[in-house]
Amino acid sequence: MERKTKTGGQLIVEALEAQGAERVFCVPGESYLAVLDGLYDSQIPVTVCRQEGGAAMMAEAYGKLTGRPGICMVTRGPGATNAAAGVHVAQQDATPMILFVGQIETGMRERDAFQEVNYRQMFGGMAKWVAEIDHAARVPEFISRAYHVATSGRPGPVVLALPEDMLVEEVHAQVAPMMQPVESYPSAQQMADLDMMLKAARNPMVIIGGSRWTETARDQLTRFAERYDLPVAVAFRRQMLFDHLHPNYAGDVGIGINPKLKARVEQADLLLVVGDILSEMASQSYTLLEIPVPQQKLVHVHPGPEELGRVYAPTLAINASPLAFASMLEDLRPSVAPAWSAHRDEAHQDYLAWSGARPEVPGDLQMAQVVDWLENNLPDDAIIANGAGNYATWVHRFHRFRRYGSQLAPTSGSMGYGLPAAIAGKLKHKERMVLCFAGDGCLQMTMQELGTAAQENANIIVIVVDNGIYGTIRMHQEREYPGRVSATTLQNPAFARIAEAYGFYSATIRSAEEFGPAFEQAAAGNRPALLHLLLDPEAITPVKSLTAIREESQKA
Template sequence: MSMQCPSDALVRRNGGQILVDQLRRHGARRVFLVPGESYLPCIDALNEHRGAIEPIVCRQESGAAYMAEAFGKLTGDPGICFVTRGPGATNASIGVHTAFQDSTPMILFIGQVGNDFVEREAFQEIDYRRMFGPMAKWVAQIDATDRIPEYVARAWRVATNGRPGPVVLALPEDTLWGEAEVADAEPMARLHGYPGQSQLDELKARLAEAERPFLLLGGSGWTEEAQQQMTAFARRFNLPVGVAWRRLECFDQRDAQFVGHVGMGMHDQLRQRLADTDLLIAVGTRIGEATSEGYSWITSPTPKQTLVHVYPDPEELGRVYRASLAIDADVVGFAQSLDRLQPDAQTSWQDATQQARQQYLATLEPQPAPGALNLDRVGLCVDKLLDGKGCVTVGAGNYALYPHRFVRFSGLGSSLAPTVGSMGYGLPAAISSKLEFPERPAVCFAGDGCFQMNLQELGVALQYRLGIVVLVFNNGMWGTIRAHQERDFPGREIALTFTNPAFTTLVEAYGGQGRVVERDEDVEPALRWALEFAERERLPVLIELRYESDYIAPGQSLNDIRDAALARISAQAASE
């Protein structure tokens, strides 16, 4: 029960009680934590909110931070994470960095030494303002118990408004153990930025002048209504639509307007289409390094394309690209305003949009692959069995190209992928998805190296009875780095292989079940079994995929990469 009191009858509470009361008042429903003595009053205060705030006890702070970040992606509300000072904070920093580059609302609370010990390098003491300053929207330390409501309310507002992102608050022990009679701060409604009418008029005029327009969607903060409004706009103007790197949930890819995933690994025809477009409408995306493929198909600072850039942070607009029309608006406000835009005449690029769609559909065909197991077919099978339902998660690695290419994502909540490219993300993200949407399937794609960075979080799936499905791509190496090594130092492979455990035995130790798949014909039966087992038993399932290690990406092999690199080096030597 929350401790709500009229202002003339304030109850004296300790800092932990005040903080958790404030979180509940702002709508927190779940917190992810690794317990620590440095914030015991907060842990104790959760007793007063049983049934309202669910504590998820994680096994390591990076897993907790990833789960909180995934919660922020799924809901639009800040993911709440508690960790202890020092090592707990450093472990959690990877989740904060992910939230920063992915523009995800998140609040990390860190226990801190008391103010009577500060600046003595006390046990596990770190200056969190200096540590987290470059990778958070706001970092602060609450040094007075009666100011906790003020700080929490501001943290919630900063994390969710403008360009969303992480906030870090340090909690000195004397602040949490201290007591105060203070009123809770009331939550504020989320703010949305809208384009001006003159900007909408200019957008419409540029569309009327265009011959090869392209709509690129990305970023965070989307709602179902905003996606519906954006889809209606794309249909009215018959625009080809792409999603930015790892923003696969921003548009329903089964829709006829969708033409591809823009960024690393996209197909050549889409890359050329982006380079040739005469009007690029980029909404919610920074068009960062991964999306722009190293700032190649779009150049900085002045793109050759006419660029309409819509983004909720005026400091980002013009930072990398000089837009012809810059609009300071968030995706919700911009999408809502698009209802006013109607084409005055039939657009001239219908055939181009249809062609782009057909080129995208052609990429869903599996490519030849060495060995008995074709990973393209694994991605296609997941797409078939999920049929637009559930969530697919990944971490980082070439294996992620298979779901990115072959799964048709269906909108909000269908994908959780770190744009920052951090490993170990997929399993915690799948857990967070299953906690939030227990009726939906959650399928994690994980490389054998990526999976082992946070496999201990299977304990969370066991403890909370979460039926997640994990596909482990076992090639016994750091595959992405191996591909880079063959490009730059062909034939000189070293220090990139490892010996794996028995993954199926490992998942059994966590109460689940596992199978090994080595042939195409076994993929669908194994996936059907895994989804059914996970749903029925509410326990984790793992499918270990064993395949030819030379097979590194869709339609690509290490041998091909090595041969191309050797030919390039030979040609360079001959020309010198």
């Protein structure tokens, strides 16, 4: 019996189905109409977004939550350039993602055709692999390879360009089987070496971060920390990797680090770093550890061999994924009671004091009271998404993450991430409460995706912390150029009214006392919601006002 031919567009969809793709995020374009036609007959849900940057961020967040590539489709030229924002997040956050980009016909190359872009040049330094599929028969091969590349070693984004003529070409092609990520495991000798180093240590510490974790791996590492009485810190915006109320938790190594935790890392005689690369934010601008040879003995565990020794020369380098490494930890047992139990207790108490502080800030709305209400009322499995800005400090320092998969935050520091990420989180976990924290500047980067949330019935709760300025930039500006305000003031809309126009429940909050009742109404409604919090611009950080920052700079 003769096999039926299929178009390149149909083969793209067939290959995604074979790889178990759960959802496609897209902004439609005429350059890949054949793929959209293929999706018409597919069971893969399609989320129609408002702008390609939001679509790519949703796909990236979906990849974070699932460990398999998030799928984004955009049109050529402007569509691809807009989507680059999400590709950059995936690259810096080590998230598996595949971006499909429409492309001009192959016969028009090098003529500056309509919206023509060389995607290998454009994305070459950002994506793990960039390719164009010139022949429809090779679609299954390219997509199988894309899945392998996106998930192997240090995960990241792959970009596949789809020429229009290839997408309508009809061919026979064999479907590739579902890819399973390849795990790299430590050797028995490496685990024995780690055991010996732990036995010789007097003040060890663990720092965990990166990607390729699972709930099982987190539980296995937690049990290891319990057996050895090890203090465990998490890297920047990877706080969901350890229960914050666990007695072994020491805090997060990121922006605004607890000074006592910073001192503990510096004074440790053994650092076990699992999954993270200790880049700029976690390393306190590359000052926390000496480069290239740290003073501490360093055991660096990472799935990407290229990351081992790239910045820090480890005492013991282990090329292994967190999932594989954590499974091997189950066999390690201390032969005697650890000598550093008191350090572990002190580290956790220092964290509780640091995160339990409730500083008063200028203005009528006290964010400390808002945080208290959320801490007392949010379910442990609530997912919190945020972008970038000073407002995020209220989440990162004061919220106590308890469950795996409860955080969506960009280590790349990308503004606009919170709203798209929250939508992706709700589409993946409809049964869970999903919050988006966003500053006024941050929200307006991707605010049009409120329409996506409404259309998808993604009943998220958006909390907008509005101080009328680009807060982080103003803070730096006042420190470096006190009193010389330039390009950091915002004239904002009535966010609640905009959300209401999209069909959201909305409320404007001027005091902390108004927050609890408004949040309860938002959570009780069967629709998305937005709470607009009006914060005094002087409340630039939880510990310092703008005036204090300016005065300190002037004195200096």
